[in-house]
Amino acid sequence: MSEVFHRIRRLPPYVFAHIDPIKAKLRAEGVDIIDLGMGNPDMPTPEHIVAKLQETVKDGRTHRYSTSRGIPGLRKAQASYYGRRFGVKLNPDTQIVATLGSKEGFANMASAITAPGDVVLVPNPTYPIHSFGFIMSGGVVRSMPADPNEDFMRSLDRAVRHSIPKPIALVLNYPANPTAYTADLDFYTEVVKYCKANDIFILSDLAYSEIYFDEDAPPPSVLQVPGAIDITVEFTSMSKTYSMPGWRVGFAVGNERLIAALARVKSYLDYGAFTPIQVAAVAALNGSDEVIEEVRKVYKNRRDVMVESFGRAGWDIPVPKATMFAWAPIPAQYAHMGSLEFAKLLIQETGVGVAPGVGFGEYGDQYIRLAFVENEHRIRQAARNVKKFLGGKASQGNVVPLTA
Incomplete structure (x- = not known):
């Protein structure tokens, strides 16, 4: 009776289960977690x-x-x-x-x-x-x-x-x-x-x-x-x-x-x-499409702030054309770690939560998903934390103006 059920055996452990305990522990210690991991919209329903x-x-x-x-x-x-x-x-x-x-x-x-x-x-x-x-x-x-x-x-x-x-x-x-x-x-x-x-x-x-x-x-x-x-x-x-x-x-x-x-x-x-x-x-x-347009505008502003501020922090974020996510390669100096270990290190060192790319398939293991689920101020704070972590090696490769 101790065997794992057949269908459960076919499911790997949910990758975020490795991140959530770290997140909970840090929050209990009073750390301000800027969570860009889960794609959980933060705007109120109209x-x-x-x-x-x-x-x-x-x-x-x-x-x-x-x-x-x-x-x-x-x-x-x-x-x-x-x-x-x-x-x-x-x-x-x-x-x-x-x-x-x-x-x-x-x-x-x-x-x-x-x-x-x-x-x-x-x-x-x-x-x-x-x-x-x-x-x-x-x-x-x-x-x-x-x-x-x-x-x-x-x-x-x-x-x-x-x-x-x-x-x-x-x-x-x-x-x-x-x-x-x-x-x-x-x-x-x-x-x-x-x-x-x-x-x-x-x-x-x-x-x-x-x-x-x-x-x-x-x-x-x-x-x-x-x-x-x-x-x-x-x-x-x-x-x-x-x-x-x-x-x-x-x-x-x-x-x-x-x-x-x-x-x-x-x-x-x-x-x-x-x-x-x-x-x-x-x-x-x-109802009116103005509601949809406002939601879209908020995500676009957040995208632009993330790409600009993280780029100045030394982490190039490719500019997404759609969705509420950026799909970013792991910074080169940490690429050897893979996405899960890098995500664990990042939240421990910076308080910034991200989604490990391997959670979406093995071909995503060199990437991190970042969600636009924090406001512009919080995204800039996350970038400042990341800059300290990366040593401030700024790169202008994908910086876009906030008005783009």
Whole structure:
């Protein structure tokens, strides 16, 4: 009876479990921790969304069980969003399911479509649920490049030809967590064409669709590609777009067969989010885009401050085009340590918490993810702490003006 359960054996220890005890110990000792590790939005949810929750929760009829697919008004609001933002027409009754955040949706989709031994192509590094949702379901993960560059299609073809059995699905995530890579419609068009020809489903994580910094190039949806809906489901989240991380509202949209499979699994597992939360989410989706623009502006300002101040401290931070993260190589003099040991040393010496890149896959072990979840003053303080730690070896390589 002392053996570890089979599925638990397939899960490595969560990498942040190595950092959290150090963080807790330092805080207990009175150290001011500037935590740039977890992507946990710190901005309050907009007032009109909270007000709708408060209004709705006073109606006792909303306290009963909800529906696991999401209330009709919420699914219609998501369909309207896709129509406005991407020009994609969706049937809210058959092509949309509300989820308890995109993470839950992804995990349950993996459970719905994966048989033991099925092969799934997943970027590396990537958000952990993209891999471990399938691993927990008995699948086999084969790593793909995370960068949607000219080598991606060659890698995809090689992976398909050399995988036995043939892969059932390809995971895409752009804008990407943790790397902040972005993809364009030309890339999606190539991928859709290849996957349709090879009977491979596409599962696209679009959680950061609205956190982008080039106003002329908003991230597209893969569903904008003609015919993509025949093989694709896309996952979105309200956590970052509307600063609603604790509300746990997301969506899966796309192919009717895949959506039906997800809905069936969910029907056995949950009754959906609390109805007042869903009603408030409708108010968010149907409300003004000014809320989204303000959130985006805050993250852009924080990005610029981080890139500038950390660059002056001696740590070059590549400028991300999207997401709430920077994906930074470990400073050269510490690269031999790997990301976990460097992250542990950094928090002990500077009080700055970061996410070790290895937590997102072995190919991330020379990188650190930094989240824009502290205000500009705190980010500058983190940079001053880092400068002392690095010895003030300033580098101007990626410094951008704060007005950029």
